[in-house]
Amino acid sequence: MKQLSYKVFLMSLLTILAVASLSACGSNQEGKGSQAGGKLSFTMMNQYSSTEPPKADNPIIKKIEEYTNTKLNITWVPASAYNDKINVSIASNDLPQVLMIADTKSSSIINAERSGMFWEIGPYLKDYPNLSKYNTNEQVLNNISVDGKVYGLYRARALARQGITFRQDWLDNLGLQQPKTIDELYNVIRAFALDDPDKNGKDDTFGLVEAEDSGGAGSTGLLGFQTIASFFGAPNQWDIQDGKAVPEFMTEENMEAMKFYRKLYEEKLINQDFAATKISKQQEQFFQGKAGMLFTTLDFVITGGNELKKANPDAKIDIFSRIEGPKGERVFATTGYNGMFVFPKATVKSEAELKQLLGFFDKIVDDEMMYTWTWGIEGVHYTKGEDGEPTISDQTAYANEVSPLKQLPTYDGSLMIWKGKGEADNKFRTMMKDNEAIAISNPVEPLISQTAVEKGTELNKIIADARVKFIMGTLDEDGFNKEVKKWRSQGGDQMIQDYTELYAKQAEK
């Protein structure tokens, strides 16, 4: 009896395995690039970062469809779960014709690109007037390329987006000027903390509010640290010195920046619980008038300004970004994109079809459509004044219907200056544009180190922790260097070697 039941067990196990493997093979594709009646129709997967996905009767989608004579079948996936969905779609080969990829450097995406799953679109870009205007920045193309090839149509974002947001009314109360150098910056932070900038007679403010950032391999552990480090002249994550890759935290400039933070911490000018402060908490403290400054993105002047006004209608907010450091004015550059569109070969069968899709993306960033992305639909979202300048008339409808769809075009219009947008809006755009000239990029961004893919996040944590400890004074300089040694021995040296070799190879080309 006992032996028999084992046989039965094995047999049934085999049957199950056989059935399972059969069912795994026959996966077919549904989305066909049909073109009924000259109308282009395609499927797309994209994310949304609003509370609700765009509705089917969204007027902007209607307008795009009409304008481009297209039928869009978009699967909207919440941004909070997007990467899971993408990984399953790619692993099971269940792909739409256009796939937005948010995490462009994950190993599954890089493997898919290397295995030829997607069309290489780099060579086609020049044929499209608008795409070549917005999507051919060499720096950004370099950043998204894999082994020198461009597989995706990137969604362009401002390259130099970082800056400092602060309370202008506090500065006025104290009779101070906007800082131009690191020393002046320190003085402002100090005055914000100690000189009662809100004139309430209480010592209840601090100068700078900082927050933790556990955002993976590229993060420094603190949201604003990179900003101050670049003022001191530190590289953007990595530097190439004498042909050798050097991580940012092994440079002298990084140490100076850490000492600056340490000083702020010791003198209690920065929130003492910064290492455990979430970004929402950080912003909340700024809105509540407890802190006068935070290192963030320049466009925070708009969104943050609105929130600040809700809590304190008299508050004034402003931005600056150019601080003279030992190496002159510098800011660190972002990658210049947020995600990209790829075109799987399994669903986009021919070159002609690919060209049609690229044509669609080209068309939705022409002048008229850029106007739509910025303002919405006349009468619904904006009205034109007597001077012909538009103003947004229905902020709620705009936030619900226009903003979420900015996931769709390949350019968010971040550097475009529009007349009716208001002074603050134009100010941050002008700054972003001007700062591109002083933006420092990460030279190893396009290089793929296997060690970094496997261990990057984990290794980075060693440094992020050590940095926090150094700032809080529990580690001294030697202690920090010991942690750097630990980083090196646990795989960091391999990463340095990888990047050095890959960089040399790339330079040869």
Next chain:
Amino acid sequence: MNQKNRSWGTHLFDGLNLAILLVVSAVMIIPFIYIILISFATEQEVLSKSFLIFPTKFSLEGYRYIFSTPILLRSLAVTIGVTVIGTLVNLLLTVLMAYPLARKDLYGRRPVMLMVIFTMLFNAGIVPTFLIVKELHLTNTYWALIIPSAISAFNMIIIKNFFQQLPDGLEESAKIDGCNDLGILFRIVIPLSLPALATFSLFYAVTHWNTFLSAILYINDSKKWPIQVLLRQIVILSEKGLSDMNEAPPPPSKIINMAVIVFSTVPILSIYPFLQKHFAKGVLLGSVKG
């Protein structure tokens, strides 16, 4: 215990016990109260004060937002539907599987049990499961949320053990009285096992209520999403904001955040008191080996 015999030690012990339990329950209850009260606060007050537990002004802004859009109500309806139907399917299938396995006279009981245990040790993972769901044409249907998780091997084994410790004589006498196997199951075994079944229906219901990832993976149509998809998106958005655009849609405010949490948690919470009495009994009895 007699009143006279109580020493000061016992009093001290009782007092300490009471104090500790009060602290523990306060630690658990205060966050709930906080969430509920904030959901009734005004946005301005939440923004301008660092921590408040009693808002001075009550407002329904958060709930107004929830009811201004049909999507939250619709997903709540989806969740309730999936939970009710899903739990019924769970119970039915689990019992139908557990009862035969509890019968010692079933031929091939052991290999089947081994197969069940095999699935507990080795899981196929997301991708193969996704492929099966897709090949069965379950994607974009509510069944995708119900069928793949129809039986929890762990729960099934506990229920099986529960059935095993029912006296054999019961079944025999039922048989003598002319009852067939299905009759024994539905008229004798199930009524006797209600506490255990009530407990496991709660386990199953909570799992269905919290369904999130499978909805994202299997269902593309946002109209069919359960409420946890929305809840998670809203909470994560207001925690860190997921968009990096210059003109990103503004993150939902804290009061909306809290209102959605209340809205999506209260229904399942209100089931607990009704099943509470079966709870301890059901799990305890079920865990005794038969």
